[in-house]
Amino acid sequence: MNDAPGPTLCVVVPCYRERPNVAPMIASLDVALAGIDWEVMFVDDDSPDGTADEVRRIALTDRRVRCLRRVGRRGLSSAVIEGALATSAEFVAVIDGDLQHDESRLPLMLDAVRGGADLAVGSRHVGDGDAAGLASPLRERLSATGIRLARMLARAPINDPMSGFFLMRRATFEALTPRLNGQGFKILLDLMLAARAPLGVVEIPYRFRPRQAGESKLDILVLVQFAGLLIDRALGGVVPLRFLAFALVGAFGMAVNLLVTLILRRAGVHFATAQTIGTIVAMVGNFEMNNRLTYRTIRLRGGAYWRGLVLFMLVCGLGAVANIGIARALYRGNTAGLAASAVGSAIGVVWNYAVSATLVWRAR
Numbered sequence: 001m002n003d004a005p006g007p008t009l010c011v012v013v014p015c016y017r018e019r020p021n022v023a024p025m026i027a028s029l030d031v032a033l034a035g036i037d038w039e040v041m042f043v044d045d046d047s048p049d050g051t052a053d054e055v056r057r058i059a060l061t062d063r064r065v066r067c068l069r070r071v072g073r074r075g076l077s078s079a080v081i082e083g084a085l086a087t088s089a090e091f092v093a094v095i096d097g098d099l100q101h102d103e104s105r106l107p108l109m110l111d112a113v114r115g116g117a118d119l120a121v122g123s124r125h126v127g128d129g130d131a132a133g134l135a136s137p138l139r140e141r142l143s144a145t146g147i148r149l150a151r152m153l154a155r156a157p158i159n160d161p162m163s164g165f166f167l168m169r170r171a172t173f174e175a176l177t178p179r180l181n182g183q184g185f186k187i188l189l190d191l192m193l194a195a196r197a198p199l200g201v202v203e204i205p206y207r208f209r210p211r212q213a214g215e216s217k218l219d220i221l222v223l224v225q226f227a228g229l230l231i232d233r234a235l236g237g238v239v240p241l242r243f244l245a246f247a248l249v250g251a252f253g254m255a256v257n258l259l260v261t262l263i264l265r266r267a268g269v270h271f272a273t274a275q276t277i278g279t280i281v282a283m284v285g286n287f288e289m290n291n292r293l294t295y296r297t298i299r300l301r302g303g304a305y306w307r308g309l310v311l312f313m314l315v316c317g318l319g320a321v322a323n324i325g326i327a328r329a330l331y332r333g334n335t336a337g338l339a340a341s342a343v344g345s346a347i348g349v350v351w352n353y354a355v356s357a358t359l360v361w362r363a364r
Helices: 019-032 051-059 076-085 103-114 137-153 170-179 187-194 220-234 241-266 271-294 303-332 337-360
Strands: 009-015 038-044 065-069 091-094 119-123 166-169 201-205
Touching: 009 019, 009 076, 009 103, 019 038, 019 051, 019 103, 038 051, 038 076, 051 065, 076 091, 076 170, 076 187, 091 103, 091 170, 103 119, 103 166, 103 201, 119 187, 166 170, 170 187, 241 271, 241 337, 271 303, 303 337
Parallel strands: 009 038, 009 091, 038 065, 119 201
Antiparallel strands: 091 166, 119 166
């Protein structure tokens, strides 16, 4: 029987395609956390580069190293949640697997939480911290925009709500877990918004380092997904985040349809032909946007992409038929034309969302 106590600190590392960074990360933690009883939990979303294999190779000779490999699930926030819930450590820290966060700040963050803070955040925007590792003006603008959006809703003063580098008691994390959205890439703000009372936050400055290997996760779609999280929280979670994204993509598709139809009509194309082409272009555009945004974590690729596209167009075609039929029936029943059209469109969107989620992007 093993009576050894569990580790004091678990460092959760959500990762995808980070094999070259695994060994350097463990070596850096070994130096930074000297004198602290720690473990590291790599949560790998079935990386094709063998990230999980590399973690397990090292784990054979280092019992502090653990691997949680997820198959059929994807997403940084959900990876953090599963990793944090899989440890018995008193404290949980979250750090990216790309070596851009400064692991040497972890002892200071641990001391801050031990000293009474609910949450210690590695911040690029206090003291001598900086975000030079963002590397490109586009990433800097995306990050700055996200920070401005987050500060609008954050319940506690924080300078870097977009940070993915933080530490808290596991008990606090577990208490907040049932109210987490769990989608997207920005788990920190999700935690802060899930708290019923403002969390006591201490920000520890650090310098954001250049990426050593792997792929950056910060792009325009991440920011859109982040904005979706803010909308979801503003609405109190009444409407599913994915449905909001699906509906917004549908609205964009309607605009594309109208634009293509207008262009073709001005070019002398018959209305029926122009409308048909516009509808097809809009469907293809909607499928691509939903695949990259709404269902980003279970994105279709290869042959599944083309099969999904055909099925999506069939689903939306049936939705369009239902939309028109319901609108006509309501109109004949003396419902105002605009109201009848709105009801038909709403039912069409619900149909497309429900069937697409079940048939096109079902979890594999």
